[in-house]
Amino acid sequence: MQRPAPSDAQTVALLGHDLRATLSEVIGGLLLIERDLPPSAPRAHLARTQAASAAMALLLDSALALLGPTPIGPIPIGLHTEHLLNSLRLRWQTRATEQGITLDLLAEDLPADLPLDPAGIERILANLLNNALRHADAATITCHLQITPARQLQITVQDQGKGFDAATLARLSSPEAATSTPGAGLGLHIVRQIACDMGGQISAANHPAGGAQVVVLLPLAQPPAPQPAPAPAEPGPAEPGPLQGRRVLVAAANDSARQRLSGDLTSLGAQVSAAADGLKVLKHLTQARFDALLIDIDMPHTSAVEVIRHIRSQPGPLAHLPILAITADHSRAPDTALRAAGADAVLCTALARADTLCAALTQVLHRKPGVEPAMPQIEPAQFQDLLDMAGPKMAAELLDHLQKDLRAAKRALLSAAQGPDWLEVRRQTHVMIALAGTAGANLLHQLAQSMNALAHQPVPDNDSLQRLLPQTLEHLDMLINFIDHKSANPIQHFPQAPAQEQT
Template structure:
């Protein structure tokens, strides 16, 4: 199962990666709609596959929830892309609406919510032969997040309503395929989310299914920034990467932003390119044959002929502190972790690194991947309030507190100590919020909620994400301590 799981994950990853690489500009609207439908369904499939494999391989507890930041606009777009195609096949309209008071970003169990909506919408489309299927999200008077699906089908029979949530509870003679598993799954997932599900027939025709999620079952997360892709039409980029798939993905993303680029398949070839031509930016994989990425970066920084001041972004699957410190010490300006995130994150990293070229020396301390997750203005305000003398003491105390919290969190996660995780994340929420580390604060809040609910199965991945962000913050604070110490 472990080997099969590896191959299944790889295959699904290739499918989704391939879909993202398709240039849709030359297609008609109908074809683009179907591609978006496949993409949205493929990403849901990947999440379901990941949970199923984790359960079968003993990597996770099936009953555990998996809180994640849910961008409501993007989430509803994916729902619309998936189900408008299914509805149009039957000649139905599919409408999605959302009230203005619904938070833009929520932290909750996305997989459970997707499974609920998948089963409710599947039934609605299946039983509606004409008219409209509608999905609406609003805030109820009770403060609950309310999700409603309304259809114009025949409604539920009295027999169906009495057995609606039972396993294989569908009555005989419905004339539609299926065994009645969908509403049973919906009820189970609603319980997993801490919500309630209700069903009613409408006075004239059709049915309404309502999911209510009380305020204590979700949290409001910090909105992720909207990123404009940089214009790289005048930028020449060297991509040093030995993996053919990664070469293709990076190349397509650079092309989307208008960049000219060359590919080097190992470290030696990268140096040869740099000896022959000038580049504005280098993307360097750390693990390469013949000459490692760290050695390439060191060679560049040591030799004025080889673009010693050219911005460099390192790409690596190794994101532990020791690896990051070695990469930064070699002279990298930023680090991107494998697998690479979407085009927006990639574009933001490049923008931040290129923007640093013309900044004063004292501002070049925040790395590009940190800029996307860190509000420098909040940090600077805190330092200004403390003043030049007290700020050095503040930074020292902050660094000590962050390291202490890191040690406690590492130990708590290793021992599955719920009380320790709750205590350390409580401190981390305050520390991250004080210095403007919004991403770390949101992760600490999510981890704290999971610990309060004793959702042990989800703590490991959340903990890794939080520790990675905490590592970046500690690195930044140490840089500030060193810089301000030198200035004094």
């Protein structure tokens, strides 16, 4: 497909935003209708429509990504297994029941997340199950998902219909025999193309017991191969560690984490003291001088944010103490509350080695006192592109609508989180996904997606919601403040025409 001209791409990008927002309203409206229906109403049809709408939104994002950078933002690669299985139950088991067919969905020992493209998996399953439902007659279809010993996701769809004819099997075995005619194996050719793009393969055959069977194998990311142990070095004078002579205070509530971090830093030459809670951190800082503080996000008694704010409010050198916040939770690595409180950096230590820790701490130690840590929340170029496409006359109106929609979403989300009202959480996070993607607020976009995926789980976890909520609101407030600042004088957002040279 020929890439459209830049002006066409911008037009499609804006159209894509409108379509995405409309889909969010469709999904949200269905949720509201479902909530108000009496128990006897056909809720399965609404659930199927919700799942199909979410799948359509995913495919739209994937299609727009082919056009290059758009206001929608990056397409995440990573599939929540429970969300996938729930979508299959809602969308395809309901449809099979309507046709008098039994759809058996089997899943064996799947991990919580799969490193695969959600849109690609959606298209593969949709084409395979569509084909099976067309040809299964009134019998049983089996959809089996499992991980092979070779770390592949194996998708097997088997029906009890008439099976493949010889011509279809011949076309599938020939890469050159692509077709664009519906009913001539087009769905299976689409599956084969997607599988090949994902590094996988497809096989089709007639099952000995009758019916058709299609198997798709998709490779998962391989774990790093173990490195051979280096040969023992000849004994010699010990080299000074990169943190030689540095006094570092390590604060972590977990004993094993505190011991591991202390051991890593000691091996790098640092002189380490340790504290198990926020009050002990403050006590240590009044009794001795330190070159840096490593503090876990989750601290008892006095939180990490409170500790950091207290340090930054002190007079003298203590206010400029280099602070590296640490967490074992990858999703909280870009924690803006800590950055706003004064942390110089936030490091995820779940997979961090000693050299990674050393590099992060060295960077913090060498920052210039008084320089605020960088906190990029908005992609400036993406936001400017949005304003440029709106034009000077419409920029103020665009910003005003964004502000109103963001503030309304914030109020509704806060209210929904009290229950929690999971249907309303899903509706408002759909709205936030569209708005954040439009404004280029990529971190807010990701947080809203995580909260939306949580709300779609069969039994959503309220504790996870309460952990995500403060970060999401923090990013939401930053976006609102950013737009407030931009709204003060929208004319300044547009480049001025260069002055002509005097001759």
